Amino acid sequence: MGWFPIVSYVPTEFEDCQHPKCPLRERRNKIVRGEGHPHPDVLFVGEGPGVQENEEGRPFVGNSGFLLNQLLVAVSRSDEVREYQQRSPDLAAVRNKLYEHERIYLTNAILCGNGHDKPKRQSLACCQPRLLQEVYSADPRIIVAMGAHAASALLGQEVKITEARGKVFPLTVKGVLRDSISYSVLCTYHPSMLLRSKDQASIVGGVWSQMLNDLASAFYLVDAYRHALTGEPLPTRGK
Secondary structure, three states: OOOOOOEOOOOHHHOOOOOOOOHHHHOOOOOOOOEEOOOOOEEEEEOOOOHHHHHHOOOOOOHHHHHHHHHHHHOOOOHHHHHHHHHOOOHHHHHHHHHHHOOEEEEEOOOOOOOOOOOOHHHHHHHHHHHHHHHHHHOOOEEEEEOHHHHHHHHOOOOOHHHHOOOEEEEEEOOOOOOOEEEEEEEEOOOOHHHHOOOHHHHHHHHHHHHHHHHHHHHHHHHHHHHHHHOOOOOOOOO
């Protein structure tokens, strides 16, 4: 696919956010900006930064990020990415290789967090305008909401992820300089769900397979769209 510079579409007014109604501004080390391909096919939204993200200022660089990497590599169009992961266990290196081969963008429902607290409704509400602006600027083909907080922040309503998982919901984002744009939001679990269960054998088998299916579906929709639009052959993806 070729190399593209990694970009962030976080609006400038949120790059050092001091929202007076958000308590997270006082507990963060760094704002965790979204990042990815300048013209993403798939935009992934997580719930909030973890401990490692709060230290580094990049999304999905902790344990959940390691699992997300594995999922993305598994459904990638590129055997080169899979071979690279086998040679290099380094999370950042594998992520950069994914950026070379897949048009993806990663962000969170909230920009700030220390990894110890679940996102609160107040913080989600404070950060929602930024999230929607980020989506609008990135303008992906499809959005994958990972976890209930991500889905709720995007859709503006309470979402039970066990009921919404695997389903697609409409989202319309109002424009400022352009018309409103409609997107499809596919809901799935957050990778951290693979880490939280006491019954690891059961949860890993079920949740892992379901997340693989969800991510594969998102990429298939994008591949089918590009095939219909340009005649580009459908890629063979792993899974």
